[in-house]
Amino acid sequence: MAAPHQKEQLDQIVELIRRHGGRVTVPRRAVIAAILEGDGHRSADDIGRAVQAEHPDVALSTVYRTLDALQQLGVIEHSHLGHGAAVYHLTDHGHVHLVCRSCGDVTDVPDEIVAELTARLDDEHGFALAPRHFAMFGTCRRCRPD
Amino acid sequence: MAAPHQKEQLDQIVELIRRHGGRVTVPRRAVIAAILEGDGHRSADDIGRAVQAEHPDVALSTVYRTLDALQQLGVIEHSHLGHGAAVYHLTDHGHVHLVCRSCGDVTDVPDEIVAELTARLDDEHGFALAPRHFAMFGTCRRCRPD
DNA sequence: TTAGCTGCAAAAGGTTTGCAAATTA
DNA sequence: TAATTTGCAAACCTTTTGCAGCTAA
Numbered sequence: 001m002a003a004p005h006q007k008e009q010l011d012q013i014v015e016l017i018r019r020h021g022g023r024v025t026v027p028r029r030a031v032i033a034a035i036l037e038g039d040g041h042r043s044a045d046d047i048g049r050a051v052q053a054e055h056p057d058v059a060l061s062t063v064y065r066t067l068d069a070l071q072q073l074g075v076i077e078h079s080h081l082g083h084g085a086a087v088y089h090l091t092d093h094g095h096v097h098l099v100c101r102s103c104g105d106v107t108d109v110p111d112e113i114v115a116e117l118t119a120r121l122d123d124e125h126g127f128a129l130a131p132r133h134f135a136m137f138g139t140c141r142r143c144r145p146d
Numbered sequence: 147m148a149a150p151h152q153k154e155q156l157d158q159i160v161e162l163i164r165r166h167g168g169r170v171t172v173p174r175r176a177v178i179a180a181i182l183e184g185d186g187h188r189s190a191d192d193i194g195r196a197v198q199a200e201h202p203d204v205a206l207s208t209v210y211r212t213l214d215a216l217q218q219l220g221v222i223e224h225s226h227l228g229h230g231a232a233v234y235h236l237t238d239h240g241h242v243h244l245v246c247r248s249c250g251d252v253t254d255v256p257d258e259i260v261a262e263l264t265a266r267l268d269d270e271h272g273f274a275l276a277p278r279h280f281a282m283f284g285t286c287r288r289c290r291p292d
Numbered sequence: 293t294t295a296g297c298t299g300c301a302a303a304a305g306g307t308t309t310g311c312a313a314a315t316t317a
Numbered sequence: 318t319a320a321t322t323t324g325c326a327a328a329c330c331t332t333t334t335g336c337a338g339c340t341a342a
Contacts, residue, residue, distance in 0.1 A: 023296055023341050044331080059299045064332065066297095080226060080280075083307090085331060098273050109271060117263050125255060126287030127244050134226075137279040141272030169316045169321055190307080205324045210307065212322095229332090231306060 006036040013075055020073060027051065027058045031066040035076060040089035041097075041106055047088065081106060081135045089132075097135040102143035106135070152182040159221055166219060173197065173204045177212040181222060186235035187243075187252055193234065227252055227281045235278075243281040248289035252281070 013032050014024050034050035035042065042050070048063045067088055070076045078086040081099050095108035114131045121127040159178050160170050180196035181188065188196070194209040213234055216222045224232040227245050241254035260277045267273040 018342085021296085025297060025341070027298075057299075060331095061300080061333075062298060080229075083226075083232075098267070098271065100273075101276060101279070107271065107273070109267075113266060113270075114263060117260060120259060121244070121255075121282075121284070124259075125244065125253065126290065127246075127253070127284050128290055129282060129284040130247060131282075133247070133283040134280050136267075136275060136277075138267070138273050138275040144272065144274055164317085167317095167321085171315070171322065173323075191305095203324075207308075207325080208323060215322095 006033070009036055013070070013073075016073055016075065017069070022069060026055060027062045028066050028069075030055050030058060031063055032070070035070075035088060035090065038089075040095070040108070041081070041087045042089075043085035043087050045085060077132060079133055079135055096131050098140070099135045099137050100140035100143055101137050102139055105140055105142075107140065152179070155182055159216070159219075162219055162221065163215070168215060172201060173208045174212050174215075176201050176204060177209055178216070181216075181234060181236065184235070186239050186241070186254070187227070187233045188235075189231035189233050191231060223279060225279055225281055228283070239278060242277050244286070245281040245283050246286035246289055247283050248285055251286055251288075253286065 010029070010032055014029070017024055017028070030051040031047060034047045037050070038047070044060070044063055044067060047067070048058070048060045051058050051063060067076065067078070070088075071078070074091055076088050077091050078088045079097055080086050081097055094111055096111045096114060098107040098109060099105070100107075111131050114129065118129045118131065121129050156175070156178055160175070163170055163174070176197040177193060180193045183196070184192070190206065190209055190213060193213070194204070194206045197204050197209060213222065213224070216234075217224070220237055222234050223237050223239075224234045225243055226232050227243055228250070240257055242257045242260060244253040244255060245251070246253075257277050260275065264275045264277065267275050
């Protein structure tokens with residue numbers, strides 16, 4: 001499961017937490033591991049379930065608090081993929097999410113796709129787009145009438 | 147308040163409801179009026195408050211059910227402007243929303259701004275973007291460090 | 293030692309639902 | 318009259334919070 005580079009990433013994050021005066025605990029390690037092992041589309045609940053598989057008495061509130069802490073450190077961010085729960089992923093994820101309103105399927109596309117939009121919003125509106133913070137909704141190929 | 151063209155719009159919507167076998171009730175009229183009078187950024191709760199100013203015993207659940215019905219008819223749609231409640235607006239609103247993650251301010255921009263993105267997503271991914279269903283997050287001019 | 297975490301339980305916000313009574317066409 | 322809509326209250330889901338006890342550094 002834990003690919004070798006995931007261990008390195010975990011170690012880096014752990015060090016970052018310590019450098020900021022945070023404590024590295026069993027629940028925190030488990031949350032980080034669950035994110036690293038995930039596909040970048042895990043909700044707090046998914047992460048909680050993964051953590052609890054190994055450490056049954058980690059509370060979901062601890063998962064939320066850890067996710068908060070990791071966001072403050074800039075390690076992860078969350079996206080809203082629809083009406084339900086937000087999903088958490090590494091900051092350098094590099095993708096935007098396309099969510100089909102019909103089948104619910106999520107497709108990742110490189111965030112270069114919004115480069116022109118990002119430039120225009122900056123030029124014309126002084127707005128710095130954070131493209132990974134939200135999903136883009138629409139209808140996927142399979143669900144479109146031809 | 148009620149601009150003359152709003153009365154016409156209301157009548158059109160009322161007729162559409164009837165044509166689809168729906169009943170036109172006092173609460174429904176009031177919900178539609180609240181949407182027409184709004185700025186396109188009203189949440190279900192905002193709409194409920196506006197409705198209750200005139201008709202104090204309309205329940206919020208009725209507001210939600212009416213909003214649902216209007217969405218099914220294609221008259222309105224909702225957008226997620228952040229972590230809180232969704233906002234409802236006419237389908238032909240023609241704008242996308244820019245939401246500042248720092249100050250929470252919402253700016254409307256004509257949806258022409260996403261034309262190129264829409265075309266690329268269609269070409270490259272077969273994905274039909276529904277740009278008004280979600281807000282785009284980022285940092286607004288005022289909140290950006292220069 | 294002590295600031296920082298944790299689990300638990302409860303609360304908070306937004307939205308949905310079941311049901312009997314009221315209303316529309 | 319028959320089908321739809323309503324108000325109410327309760328449930329639901331996701332996320333947040335208060336607090337006393339626990340633990341990493």
